[in-house]
Amino acid sequence: MPDSTPVSTPVCRADMPILYRVVRRQLIADIRSGVFPPGGMLPNETDLARRFAVSVGTVRRAVTELVADNVLVRQQGRGTFVGRLDRERDMFQFLKIAARNGARGGAREFPDVRLHAFARSRAAPHEAQALALQAGENVYRIENVLSLQGRAVIHDRIVIAMALLPGLDRRMFESRSGTIYGLYQSAFGLTIVGADERLRVDAAAPDSAALLGLAPGAPVLRIERLALTFDRQPVELRVSIVDTREFDYVSNLQPAN
Amino acid sequence: MPDSTPVSTPVCRADMPILYRVVRRQLIADIRSGVFPPGGMLPNETDLARRFAVSVGTVRRAVTELVADNVLVRQQGRGTFVGRLDRERDMFQFLKIAARNGARGGAREFPDVRLHAFARSRAAPHEAQALALQAGENVYRIENVLSLQGRAVIHDRIVIAMALLPGLDRRMFESRSGTIYGLYQSAFGLTIVGADERLRVDAAAPDSAALLGLAPGAPVLRIERLALTFDRQPVELRVSIVDTREFDYVSNLQPAN
DNA sequence: AAGTGGTCTAGACCACTTG
């Protein structure tokens, strides 16, 4: 071998940026741009390796990371697919409220969701800041009431830029088949990959109290969630008011091994 | 090559149990048994590969998983070490309370911890069940008050089997240098690798209220945590009462990418 | 210079799914 060429020529030479990260970035870009749509199957690993001019092992490393992030799904013998925010296993990545009597870490229950309000509005300053928008930018304001075991337990207030969901209307929102994030993904190509949440105790505002069957001012759990897409870009701001008399917020800190 | 032998003979033949998991299990066993003490350095990857009669790549896969679980720590050019539950980066794996004004996901503050009570007692039925103990088994009951920004914010009630921490006494507990989980690990070889938490709103009991400077019955956040060691074995039960007037519980759902 | 982990390759073989 002459000198520094390993075997085949990689992407570039100077400022060599770690191949498997390049591959991963490109896969993410192709998912975002719709080349690989949600639920779609990726080329097999040998093909991907050829396209990127890297070895199969390097492709596997990139794919493995995206699988760990719930972006891709591998199925042995079938192929690798772009993850969808629809199905059971994805629902509870974001819905952390479960019945108190439920088994520890056990199967959880799907909520009944009722749309309470759908409006167009403008972003308040703190909302604009959190969502990286201009102050006063157009946003949707959506309110939902979620019921578990037949009881209204959660009151959600959602704020999201209209620019991200062009043409969304009340009918479209209500007639969705899966989750809200599933709608963002399937109808607008916007994939939620994570969220930051902050929880505290609050006194129920009159509207929340009425919706949840509580006295105004009753103590409730307040969850402020900033949902993120790739590269931690903020997408949606959501405040959930939860009646925790019979339900808990469940959190798993490293369920390793 | 004759037939089924790849190159060198692996651990066993029939019911071949996936080599990198075997290696991982053995590494965990060696950490639990003290062969590799907390903070100690592991043999280099070539040596480990020889010992386990597998390739370096297989060792690397096992080690990589344990690094992801915060059990091992890799340092390029230096070696691989058994993680310690002491340092800054480990503290906030379990302390999720942060000032509301703090930057989102930014650096957090270390608490001042004051021991409020230390007693020997017996496990109540629900405690015994959660901790997989016999009803009435001997336990320590420890209470702490944690302060942030000079204000008492958290009241912790800890229950843990005496059998797991033989000879622990109040002086030893108070004179620890690091965190409580750091003490479990350094003094008793007991490593906490994760926890399940359930949160809800509660009314402050008189003792908690007094300790946190609240009116009795004031709304507080109640966190019930079951801390786990390897193989999800339950170790410690802890109920934290939190005054969330100026502090939040922060949770990150998949901070991917 | 020597030793460590980090990246990447190339290829063998196994396990699973589908036609």
Next chain:
DNA sequence: AAGTGGTCTAGACCACTTT
């Protein structure tokens, strides 16, 4: 039987840390 991902190997070379 053909195609997919899953495991494992053996070895090259790079980046970093320490002596």
